[in-house]
Amino acid sequence: MSSPQERLTSKTVKSASGSFERDTPKGRSGTFDLQFVKKNQTHLTDDLERKIIALYAHGNSYQNIREHLKDFYDIDFSNGTLNAVTDKLLPKLESWRERDLDPVYLIVWLDAIHYKVRENGRYVSKATYTILALNIEGKKELIGLYLSDAEGAHYWLSVLTDLQN
Numbered sequence: 773m774s775s776p777q778e779r780l781t782s783k784t785v786k787s788a789s790g791s792f793e794r795d796t797p798k799g800r801s802g803t804f805d806l807q808f809v810k811k812n813q814t815h816l817t818d819d820l821e822r823k824i825i826a827l828y829a830h831g832n833s834y835q836n837i838r839e840h841l842k843d844f845y846d847i848d849f850s851n852g853t854l855n856a857v858t859d860k861l862l863p864k865l866e867s868w869r870e871r872d873l874d875p876v877y878l879i880v881w882l883d884a885i886h887y888k889v890r891e892n893g894r895y896v897s898k899a900t901y902t903i904l905a906l907n908i909e910g911k912k913e914l915i916g917l918y919l920s921d922a923e924g925a926h927y928w929l930s931v932l933t934d935l936q937n
Contacts, residue, residue, distance in 0.1 A: 792847060820845075824857045873915055873935070877905035880915075882931075884923040899923040901931050 784791050827837045834854045841847050881904040888895045901923075903916035916935055920927045 792849060792853065821857050821860070824849075824854060825861060828854075828858045828861075869916075874905075874907050874913075877907055877913075877915075878910075879906040881905070882928070884920075886923070897922070899927075901927070903931070903935065 782793055784793055824837060824841070827840060832840070834851050837854055838849055841849055882901070883904075884899045884901045886897050886899050889898050899920045899922055901916070901918040901920065902914070903918075905913050905915050907913050916931065918927075918931050918934075
């Protein structure tokens, strides 16, 4: 609880994915030390963006991420800001997808797992194709992930063709 001598001031914090307003206490005695947003800081550190990406990677929706950030940091983020942060993963995912694979794998496991996902306000079933392999050094390596509306021979053929290419 703030003392009568402390007041809140609004501060605009900018990040690579947008800006947001943050209320920060300002004490007359100068005893309050900002932890999340340091004095005179106008750009957000990568730490919060890493936390947003980690929450997203664990399967949290934007709504859940917003609630977590509100609970922990008392910050409101829009879907657009969260989308801009998570979109930073796309080039990394594309680079991982286009990487060169080993010429030989000892064992290759192919599996499709079916999940119920929310799409356009309703739940639908999707098939996630997972290709796991054992490389020459004896280490497991995820070599491919694919998403389809259903599992079928034609889609498996396209998955294997993509891996070959």
